Amino acid sequence: MSMIVPRDAVLAPTRVGEVIDGRWRLVARLGGGGMGEVYRAEHVSLGRVVAIKVLRPELASSAMYARRVLREGQAATLVSHPNIVRIEDLGIDEKGMPYLVQEFLDGIDLATYAQYRRGPVPPRDLIPLMLPILDALGVLHDAGVVHRDLKPENIFLVRDGSDWSPRLLDFGLAVIAEHLDDQPRITASDVTLGSPAYMSPEQFRDPRHLTASADLWSIGVMLYELLCGVLPFQGQSVGAVAIAVTNEVPIPLQRRVPGLSSSLAAAVMACLEKDPARRPASVRSLMAVLSAAHSTLPPPIAEQDLAPTERRSAIAVSPGPAISPAPPPPDHGPRPAAHVVDDAMPTLPLGLVRPARPSPATPKATEEFLLTRRVPGRLAKRGRWALVVVVMVMVLLGLLAAWWRGG
DSSP states (O other), X not given: OOOOOOHXXXXXXXXXXXXXXXXXXXXXXXXXXXXXXXXXEEETTTOOEEEEEEEOGGGTTOHHHHHHHHHHHHHHHSSOOTTBOOEEEEEEOTTSOEEEEEEOOOEEEHHHHHHHHTSOOOXXXXXXXXXHHHHHHHHHHHTTEEOOOOOGGGEEEEEETTEEEEEEOOOTTOEEGGGGGGSOOOOHHHHHHSOGGGOOXXXXXXXXXXXXXXXXXXXXXXHHHHHHSSOSSOOSSHHHHHHHXXXXXXXXXXXXXXXXXXXXXXXXXXXXXSSGGGSOSOXXXXXXXXXXXXXXXXXXXXXXXXXGGGOOXXXXXXXXXXXXXXXXXXXXXXXXXXXXXXXXXXXXXXGGOOOOOOOOOSHHHHHHHHHHOXXXXXXXXXXXXXXXXXXXXXXXXXXXXXXXXXX
């Protein structure tokens, strides 16, 4: 299970080796956040592996943080959905700190997935990841639950064969609509624990009275960021981000991603409307737009599905004359193996290739080959001078022989 770990959370004392409530042994620390730490644990009797979130020790005395851990378990168990993390147990340990037991997920969060992509996530890959999350969010909204902390780090991807199966995590800031009056007012620590870049304008103004439209805003920010690689609202501080969210108009998504489906871009920008009434009516209406946009995208072409004619060589080959294949020779016993042409190697035009001269196979052929061979340039001149010298030496030798016999 992968999580983004703040620097101060790494310095928190580990509880590895402890047994919580006499049942769950903490085996390894998986990560942590501003409010809690997550451990891989196993049941001491059954050996079942789970993930346990416990409140950080320095926050144990805060009743507000304790309520949040308990509320997270309650909100996640209000509905049952395959794309919502499953809560298995909830309680308070011997130290008086609440803990939450959930299914152990092996994979990466959506933020890490986007980092591995090293750039914007194409709609072809992003929409199938978001549709199940939107469906789960619709079920939560029907049950009167507003998540309030939607961001890529809270969407976890589990490998399912060759695909990814997303899960919605972290309901620590969730609001149950029928208990809105019981929610504490926002504080500086609430903003730090939350995610200002993904918070709606109304969440900065009045976090106690939020509707499902606040989650739609967060989904719009996520889609904008993942599709183009840039957040729509930025700032050097929480206050600067809050001002940008409440006042600035983001650059249209189609300017960020030329060629993006106009309906998809319009749906994302509608989620970022300052007025909640102008956003999509529900997550299901947003799902319909995303599904329609995905159906119009061309299917991806796998490398192994490319036809040979689509694989171009690095060297341009000029077309040669069309030559009909010669009839096969009569079968007179074994023949030498045919020369196999490697299709992966580029072929040169016929006009640039000179046929090699045949090598001599017999002495007579060797003599004819040497006699008919043309020697170019200086080699030919040297051969003629050598012949003249040989003739002159033979003539002198003949004259000396005649003089010797005459004397």
